[in-house]
Amino acid sequence: MLDFKYYTPTKVVFGKGTESQVADLVKEFGGKKVLIHYGGGSVVRSGLLQRVKDTLDGAGVSYVELGGAVPNPHLGLVYEGIDLCKKEGVDFILAVGGGSAIDSAKAIGYGVANEGDVWDFYDYSRKPQACLPVGVILTIAATGSEMSDSSVITKEEGLIKRGCNSDLCRPKFAIMNPELTMTLPDYQTACGCTDIMMHTMERYFTNSGTMEITDALAEGLLRTVKKNAIILRDDPKNYDARAEVMWAGSLAHNGLTGCGSDGGDWMTHRLEHELGGLYDVAHGAGLAAIWGTWARYVYKECLPRFKKFAINVMDVEDKGTDEEIALRGIEAVEDFYRSIHMPTNLRELGVEPTEEELVTLAKKCSIAVGGAKGAAKVLHEEDMLAIYRASM
Amino acid sequence: MLDFKYYTPTKVVFGKGTESQVADLVKEFGGKKVLIHYGGGSVVRSGLLQRVKDTLDGAGVSYVELGGAVPNPHLGLVYEGIDLCKKEGVDFILAVGGGSAIDSAKAIGYGVANEGDVWDFYDYSRKPQACLPVGVILTIAATGSEMSDSSVITKEEGLIKRGCNSDLCRPKFAIMNPELTMTLPDYQTACGCTDIMMHTMERYFTNSGTMEITDALAEGLLRTVKKNAIILRDDPKNYDARAEVMWAGSLAHNGLTGCGSDGGDWMTHRLEHELGGLYDVAHGAGLAAIWGTWARYVYKECLPRFKKFAINVMDVEDKGTDEEIALRGIEAVEDFYRSIHMPTNLRELGVEPTEEELVTLAKKCSIAVGGAKGAAKVLHEEDMLAIYRASM
Numbered sequence: 001m002l003d004f005k006y007y008t009p010t011k012v013v014f015g016k017g018t019e020s021q022v023a024d025l026v027k028e029f030g031g032k033k034v035l036i037h038y039g040g041g042s043v044v045r046s047g048l049l050q051r052v053k054d055t056l057d058g059a060g061v062s063y064v065e066l067g068g069a070v071p072n073p074h075l076g077l078v079y080e081g082i083d084l085c086k087k088e089g090v091d092f093i094l095a096v097g098g099g100s101a102i103d104s105a106k107a108i109g110y111g112v113a114n115e116g117d118v119w120d121f122y123d124y125s126r127k128p129q130a131c132l133p134v135g136v137i138l139t140i141a142a143t144g145s146e147m148s149d150s151s152v153i154t155k156e157e158g159l160i161k162r163g164c165n166s167d168l169c170r171p172k173f174a175i176m177n178p179e180l181t182m183t184l185p186d187y188q189t190a191c192g193c194t195d196i197m198m199h200t201m202e203r204y205f206t207n208s209g210t211m212e213i214t215d216a217l218a219e220g221l222l223r224t225v226k227k228n229a230i231i232l233r234d235d236p237k238n239y240d241a242r243a244e245v246m247w248a249g250s251l252a253h254n255g256l257t258g259c260g261s262d263g264g265d266w267m268t269h270r271l272e273h274e275l276g277g278l279y280d281v282a283h284g285a286g287l288a289a290i291w292g293t294w295a296r297y298v299y300k301e302c303l304p305r306f307k308k309f310a311i312n313v314m315d316v317e318d319k320g321t322d323e324e325i326a327l328r329g330i331e332a333v334e335d336f337y338r339s340i341h342m343p344t345n346l347r348e349l350g351v352e353p354t355e356e357e358l359v360t361l362a363k364k365c366s367i368a369v370g371g372a373k374g375a376a377k378v379l380h381e382e383d384m385l386a387i388y389r390a391s392m
Numbered sequence: 393m394l395d396f397k398y399y400t401p402t403k404v405v406f407g408k409g410t411e412s413q414v415a416d417l418v419k420e421f422g423g424k425k426v427l428i429h430y431g432g433g434s435v436v437r438s439g440l441l442q443r444v445k446d447t448l449d450g451a452g453v454s455y456v457e458l459g460g461a462v463p464n465p466h467l468g469l470v471y472e473g474i475d476l477c478k479k480e481g482v483d484f485i486l487a488v489g490g491g492s493a494i495d496s497a498k499a500i501g502y503g504v505a506n507e508g509d510v511w512d513f514y515d516y517s518r519k520p521q522a523c524l525p526v527g528v529i530l531t532i533a534a535t536g537s538e539m540s541d542s543s544v545i546t547k548e549e550g551l552i553k554r555g556c557n558s559d560l561c562r563p564k565f566a567i568m569n570p571e572l573t574m575t576l577p578d579y580q581t582a583c584g585c586t587d588i589m590m591h592t593m594e595r596y597f598t599n600s601g602t603m604e605i606t607d608a609l610a611e612g613l614l615r616t617v618k619k620n621a622i623i624l625r626d627d628p629k630n631y632d633a634r635a636e637v638m639w640a641g642s643l644a645h646n647g648l649t650g651c652g653s654d655g656g657d658w659m660t661h662r663l664e665h666e667l668g669g670l671y672d673v674a675h676g677a678g679l680a681a682i683w684g685t686w687a688r689y690v691y692k693e694c695l696p697r698f699k700k701f702a703i704n705v706m707d708v709e710d711k712g713t714d715e716e717i718a719l720r721g722i723e724a725v726e727d728f729y730r731s732i733h734m735p736t737n738l739r740e741l742g743v744e745p746t747e748e749e750l751v752t753l754a755k756k757c758s759i760a761v762g763g764a765k766g767a768a769k770v771l772h773e774e775d776m777l778a779i780y781r782a783s784m
Contacts, residue, residue: 001632003407008400014651015395212620213636213643216612224605240393244605247651251605256648259406259639 001260002209008254010147011173018177023059029172031092034063037105038096064088072154072276073104082111093134099143105134106151106169122162131168137175141246142192144253146174161277178242190340191284193229198287199253203264206375211260218257219312229340265375268294274365279351288342289349293391295330302376346392358388393652394601400646402539403565410567415451421564423484426455429497430488456480464546464668465496474503485526491535497526498543498561514554523560529567533638534584536645538566553669570634582732583676585621590679591645595656598767603652610649611704657767660686666757671743680734681741685783687722694768750780
């Protein structure tokens with residue numbers, strides 16, 4: 001067991017109609033001039049954006065708007081948001097949407113509160129010293145950005161996708177109404193469930209430091225999402241299942257399932273980040289497409305964890321050698337992905353990189369992680385290339 | 393599933409030697425003049441208090457001291473602390489100890505930050521509007537007060553024990569070094585494990601609103617504490633077991649294991665509070681002495697939960713009628729208590745109330761809960777009396 005810090009200051013307001021509390025929450029955290037930041041048309045079409053604006057109007061909270069956050073949110077829009085905030089004297093950013101709008105809101109928050117180019121914080125050349133307060137109305141259960149310290153942005157030039165982690169950007173509040181996720185396309189719901197599980201699986205597969213209670217919480221969370229992902233496949237309007245998945249999404253990535261460990265592996269995410277940067281695929285689907293190949297590549301060097309996972313999460317029978325049990329666990333995850341219509345390789349993801357592109361992906365991934373990375377098994381550029389190739 | 397709020401802003405710094413970070417943390421949260429509040433001699437004898445003072449001295453943070461917090465901490469000491477803080481211009485309270493020192497520190501924090509008598513907040517006649525910031529160096533894993541919104545104080549006049557709950561008093565930081573708990577007497581360690589489990593069991597036994605993920609987390613937490621309580625009985629210096637129990641103590645009472653429910657039952661706590669007020673027994677032991685009787689009195693009206701608990705936490709075989717399974721679960725809890733030398737009735741607790749005293753206990757408990765209370769089964773004064781009688 002390793003020492004750890006745990007810090008989740010986000011005030012969560014969870015349940016039906018909770019978006020009506022947004023003005024009170026903005027005021028509670030000192031917001032006087034708000035940037036409402038959102039993504040595509042669904043927030044507009046559903047009437048949510050208008051309801052939010054009416055609530056702020058009713059409470060005398062002034063605001064400006066910036067839409068257009070896309071999956072793998074772009075640096076260009078972040079710059080635009082920073083300029084808008086500075087010009088309008090914005091002191092609070094309200095993200096309405098999923099991970100894209102929230103990550104982009106956090107980046108804008110960094111950009112306004114620090115001098116210089118905000119991209120510096122994403123290419124690791126500087127660390128942010130402050131962030132404008134960010135609040136969230138969540139409409140997609142997936143990234144966990146509503147409670148996390150993480151923000152991932154893609155620079156259009158070179159399609160470079162990078163994350164910045166700092167407690168400074170953890171949202172002040174997160175309004176979570178599961179009803180707002182009911183109109184999501186099935187594919188996005190399944191991508192979300194995959195992403196949620198992966199945030200905890202990344203933390204789970206490590207050789208350095210584990211804690212029994214953290215494992216117990218992680219396994220319970222994973223079993224819950226697995227079960228409810230299948231319920232939602234068949235019954236997308238199931239409120240309770242939406243709620244289970246939504247709350248799991250926050251707990252999967254706020255740090256809870258990593259206490260006592262070194263932080264986890266995260267190579268599936270890193271391998272996917274390069275795919276997401278280059279091909280603009282859905283993040284959850286990209287993770288599903290890579291994970292099985294990654295797992296088969298590394299499991300022998302993290303065998304006790306793969307075995308425990310197979311038995312406690314994937315209901316694999318404790319029979320046979322450890323390797324057999326671990327492999328049956330990996331197969332069970334892939335079966336689960338297929339059952340919720342997620343890809344288990346790049347072809348199913350709809351991406352068929354040339355050999356040259358595979359080499360580029362591995363090179364970019366290696367640079368992004370500073371050469372080598374991984375807690376289940378340390379991966380170098382040649383390992384990354386091997387996994388990309390095998391995941392075709 | 394019910395709507396819920398979740399707010400755990402406490403920054404947790406967990407691991408060996410973490411108390412050396414105390415001055416930085418006090419400064420991070422704006423403390424310039426600190427009240428160091430602690431309990432009995434062990435904090436002094438172990439040298440911890442001196443180390444804390446040396447660290448504050450080295451960082452140029454000034455402080456005053458107030459020792460003497462006792463189990464079931466007294467209102468008199470709270471008043472003394474309030475006067476001291478006002479006289480010395482204290483702006484931050486550092487509790488060094490367990491639940492008594494922390495609860496007392498929170499009460500002092502209320503008293504300094506609000507006008508009027510602080511007891512008003514404990515007898516529910518007023519609600520606090522503010523609280524001085526409180527930080528914690530934890531030395532006993534038990535009450536979870538290091539992350540909770542709760543503070544329990546006993547008024548010497550009439551020996552009235554009451555709790556005040558408000559997010560205002562949630563500690564700013566909690567330093568948790570499991571090594572600091574290694575010298576605890578075995579009885580206190582067992583009392584702590586009992587209290588920790590009970591905080592989650594109180595939330596678990598309810599008929600109104602549950603959530604699968606919350607149940608999964610609660611059950612995982614309970615299994616972890618149960619297992620490690622027995623490890624600590626045989627090997628009190630086991631660092632990993634100390635750490636599992638310490639972290640479980642915080643998670644058991646910070647709200648995590650109650651998300652999606654109505655808050656839980658809490659009648660075991662309420663029945664014990666009256667015992668604690670009148671006889672000054674150890675809180676955890678008092679809970680153990682009451683729980684089995686309470687459980688047998690209410691289980692038929694909360695049968696699905698008692699059955700689930702029996703199977704998922706106490707490893708009872710899923711065989712026989714629901715009632716049989718539930719009863720075997722209750723017996724398994726009592727067996728567990730006995731195995732860690734906890735009492736399972738009042739006599740074993742060392743308390744033998746007269747019939748007149750039993751009537752007084754029930755009357756006081758009924759008044760304290762506003763007449764009737766309970767989420768597994770609503771208990772009125774006559775029910776409370778019946779449970780007290782049966783727990784002899």
